[in-house]
Amino acid sequence: MGYPHKPHPKETVLLSRYFGEADARTYKGWVKRGGYAALEQARAMEPARVVDIVKESGLRGRGGAGFPTGLKWSFMPKEKKKPHYLCVNADESEPGTFKDREIMRWTPHALLEGTAIAAHAIQAEVAYIYIRGEFTEPLAIMDKALTDARSAGVFGNLKIHLHRGAGAYICGEETALMNSIEGKRGNPRIKPPFPAAAGVFGMPTTINNVETLAAVPHILTKGAAWYKGLSLASPKSTGTKLFSVCGHVQHPANYEVTMGFPLKDLVYELCGGMRPGRTLKACIPGGSSVPILDRAETESCLLDYEGVVERGSMLGSGGVIVFDDSTDMVYQIMRLARFYAHESCAQCTQCREGTAWTTKILERILAGQGKTADLDLLLDLSENMTGKTICVLSDSCAAPVVSGIKKFRSEFEDYIAGRRKPVMVA
Ligand SMILES: Cc1cc2nc3c(=O)[nH]c(=O)nc-3n(C[C@H](O)[C@H](O)[C@H](O)COP(=O)(O)O)c2cc1C
Incomplete structure (x- = not known):
């Protein structure tokens, strides 16, 4: 299957409609497709009206937490006593998860338009678009688009800066991102104060994810009621969502579906199911930071904020990682824990020590040197890592560990009892 793939009939292509069309990247090509009309429409309205429209649409943040976007915008001071900032999270x-990258690669003007409407x-x-450092190609595309739209006078007095990250996962956390923009070490800040009160440079700030902002022009042109109508299950989850599917499926890719779409159909129909001769074992539905679903939970899960919570996990950023029956779950969970240990900013003891010890214990189990008490120790550690730190990186490490032990305990026990050959984990 080529990339980007031809949309599956069950997809609802809104943000991904022009993926693959190089002409859509150009300023002229974007305008030809109706681009920047929504910005004009928004500029003709009072800012508060734009906030209300986004509120009515039910749009929720696509960066992970699912916070209602219009409500977040409404927290900004109404009376302007200080400069206001917008931060765009493209980390x-x-x-x-690999969908924001594709929005920037194929439709840079969609993000710029959404950014200008939000501003x-x-x-x-002033708006800062904070782009993951490794995204060299999306950065170059965004840079060209920004230069062209700016020359065309699209942004008026709004200044948009592209700010390149330096490869730290933690800088995707909103307040760490603001510190990073300020030239400081990317450590998350204690909240309150929340960004709307004191964000970047201590000024009122709103931060939104790329996919969130790319949806905004559609809400302006087609209307809040239309957007709200894009919902297959829960009225609290509206619009479309890009799901980045990777792992053991036949066609890993980004798929855009209406909120409430069955995860089973995404995996078996859109992605072509498992590799030949293999069966589904587990799935992480929202990027690596959320609890793992077993097969039954995966096959009965609806993809919206409420549906995934009902199955015991979270929609997160929409990164769907699929595991087939050949997967060593203990090894996979160790790899995730190792990632979080490496990326912890180390400010909070529970996170710094917890992620490191979780990794060590999992490595010990895989090496055939685990003890039965290690499973309780891991669960105890995870409990102390959840809800106790400045940001949720620590919780994110604990989530796959706790759900993994709960759902795949026998695999851990096999290593501990010597029934499974030790694995080298260098
Ligand atoms: C450790 C950590 C990493 C994060 N990384 C990202 C990221 O790469 N991109 C993103 O949009 N949000 C990320 N978030 C969530 C942001 O803090 C924030 O909730 C989001 O940018 C808000 O935008 P939204 O309301 O449009 O979703 C991260 C959060 C944490 C705790």
């Missing part, structure tokens, strides 16, 4: 470092709504005069 996208969550393992398993108008929150009365910001």
Whole structure:
């Protein structure tokens, strides 16, 4: 299957409609496709009206937490006493997630348009687009698009800066990102104060994910009621969502579906199912930071904020990692824990020590030197890592460990009892 793939009939292509069309990247090509009309429409309205429209649409943040976007915008001070800032989170470092990259690669003007509309709504005069450092190609495409649209006078007085990250996962956390923009070490800040009160440079700030902002022009042109109508299950989850599917499926790719779409159909129909001769074992539905689903949970899960929670996990950033029956779950969980240990900013003891010890214990189990008490120790550690730190990186390490032990305990026990050959984990 080529890339980008031809949309499956069950997809609802809104943000990904022009993926693969090089002409859509150009300023002229974007305008030809109706681009920047939504910005004009928004600029003709009072900022508060734009906020209300986005509120009515039900749009929720696509960066992980699912916070209602219009409500977040409404937290910005109404009276403008200080400069207002908008930060765009294009850091996208969550393992398993690769959709913001594609939005920037194929439709850079969609993001720029959404950014300018949001800036108008929150009365910001400066917007920073913080792009993951490794995204060299998307950065070059965004840079060209920004230069062209700026020359065409699209942004008026709004200043948009592209800010390149330096490869730290933690800089995707909103307040770490703001510190990073300020030239400081990317450590998350204690909240409150929340960004709307004191964000980047201590000024009122709103931060949104790339996919969130790319959806905004559609809401303006087609209307809040239309967007709200894009919902297959829960009225609290509206619009379309890009799911980055990777792992043991036949056609890993980004798929755009309406909220509430069955995960089973995404895996078996859109992605072509498992590799020949293999069966589904487990799935992480929302990027590596969320609990693992077993086969039954995967096959009965609806992909929206409520549906995934009902199955005991979270929609997160929409990175769907699929595991077939050949997967060593203990090894996979160790690899995830190792990632978090490497990426912890080390400010909070529970995170710094917890992620490191979780990794060590999992490595010990895989090496055939685990003890029965290690499983309780891991669960105890995870409990102390959940809900106790400045940001949720620590919780993100604990989630796959706790769900993994709960659902695949016998695999851990096999290593501990010597029934499974030790694995070298260098
Ligand atoms: C450790 C960590 C990493 C994060 N990485 C990202 C990221 O790469 N991209 C992103 O949009 N949000 C990321 N987030 C979530 C942001 O803190 C924030 O919730 C999001 O940018 C808000 O935008 P939204 O409301 O449009 O979703 C991360 C959060 C944490 C705790």
